[in-house]
Amino acid sequence: MVTMTDTGTQAPALLAADCGGTTCRVALFDAGGALLGTGISGPANITLGGPALMQSLMSATGTALKQAGIKDYPLENLALSAGIAGLVTDAARTTLRDLSHPFRHLVAHTDAATALLGAHDGGDGAILITGTGSCGFGLQEGAFFSIGGWGPKISDQGSGARLGMSAARRALKGAEDIMPATPYTRAVMAELGGSAEAAYLWAETATPADFAALAPLTFDFARRRDVVALTLLGQIADDIEQMIEALKSRSCQRISHLGGLAAPIAPFLSAEVRALLSPPMGDALQGAKRMYENRLWDVENIRNAP
Structure with missing residues (x-):
């Protein structure tokens, strides 16, 4: 059954997020996968701490809901699927698993994983990311692997x-x-x-x-x-x-x-x-959506609400 908001808009079902060290981008989708709205806010690296991450997420989510023309929507109806920068240590994963949040379901992986899933539309493949740092990330038969990305003192070649x-x-x-x-x-x-x-x-x-x-x-x-x-x-x-x-x-x-x-x-x-390179098929937000659909997340937090 299709759920509608009180404004007649089809209800949001999934919030995809790209939580980076500089910006947090989100995209709001309905149950059929249609894009309803987008939002952007400040840094959302997990190393900044759970409260800072949630502050950026909530700000971007508010913008996305406003763009979709939706007011006072209960976030406990939404699943959040996020690629999060810095989600590479056990301590960071524990922080996210223990995080209080208003969403029905929170799942996450690194931002490299969601960039990969977006680039290859959820299928097998690899990406090389070269920016301030660098790392290679791949997916083969449902398993992720990475190379590099250990900082410029000993790694991050080509960055x-x-x-x-x-x-x-x-x-x-x-x-x-x-x-x-x-x-x-x-x-x-x-x-x-x-x-x-x-x-x-x-x-x-x-x-x-x-x-x-x-x-x-x-x-x-x-x-x-x-x-x-x-x-x-x-x-x-x-x-x-x-x-x-x-x-x-x-x-x-x-x-x-x-x-x-x-x-x-x-x-x-x-x-x-x-000649070995293929253009990306999508971005990290589409990758976060694919991660939820393909059940490829690393961290799961089911309604640990305040």
Whole structure:
């Protein structure tokens, strides 16, 4: 039986969420899978804590309900299916299982899992995500696997953070006449404060995102044919190709390259590697919907309401 709201709109049944470190996006679907409304709010990484996660989710959900023209809808009628950044440790999973929430049913996996399910419409395949960090994620016969994603100090090859770290090191070598300076290395040094001491102090507190912020400068100078910028991007492209080949070696037939670095680095990848890539079929919100339909979640919390 189709349930309607008091405004005549078909009632929402599923809230799909993409809970990231910067934004939380949600999409509201009825029982037939039709999209009713969307919403967006602030950070929703589980490492921020359960209350912060719920605050962002509730704000985005309110926007989605408003867009759908629905007022005062009982959230206990909704199932929530979420891809959540940071849901990679036992402590984070425990936090989510114990979380008080107003929904009928809360299920979740990592945001990489929902991005994967969206990219391949719920089917087997793999993704390589290259942004501030990087990781490979795959699904084969109902089982997920991952490679990389352990932070830029020991992992995250082919990422913006690793590119920025290489840029800072090479710029310092140029400033100290260890290697030849170029317009690019001088521009990087200017971003780091203009001196070796300033660069050292900057690096002491710099986050992966701070290092990744040097990536656009690298692409800018590569377009000007600066030899150092081109060399660093070539190294990053080699790292990305290695990750793609690793995913291919696991018999992944569909591989999609996602993330902020995916489009700008594409011209630096070999034609052979580009031929291995498939365009994503959908996004992480569609992946969260697929996760619920295909029962592929990692964490479940059935109405642990306040």
